[in-house]
Amino acid sequence: VALPVIQLTQPRWLMGMTRAISEGTPLIIENLGEEVDATLDPVLARQVFRKGRSAFLKLGGEEVEYSYNFRLYMVTKLSNPHY
Numbered sequence: 001v002a003l004p005v006i007q008l009t010q011p012r013w014l015m016g017m018t019r020a021i022s023e024g025t026p027l028i029i030e031n032l033g034e035e036v037d038a039t040l041d042p043v044l045a046r047q048v049f050r051k052g053r054s055a056f057l058k059l060g061g062e063e064v065e066y067s068y069n070f071r072l073y074m075v076t077k078l079s080n081p082h083y
């Protein structure tokens with residue numbers, strides 16, 4: 001099974017990220033620049049909250065069901081990034 005790879009310059013990257021978060025699959029974001037999109041802040045900070053028995057994360061203005069199996073890998077060409 002291949003890992004899904006997205007770039008923040010792709011038109012529907014948010015949909016791919018939403019799917020990975022809810023299904024609990026790993027995701028690779030490649031070619032990150034000096035700045036990380038502010039939409040990723042809740043994911044990076046793991047701002048997960050519970051509603052009933054389910055966990056949710058606010059992503060792009062909507063609540064996405066969160067699976068604790070989700071893993072995010074970020075790849076950059078910068079030699080010494082500071083995020």
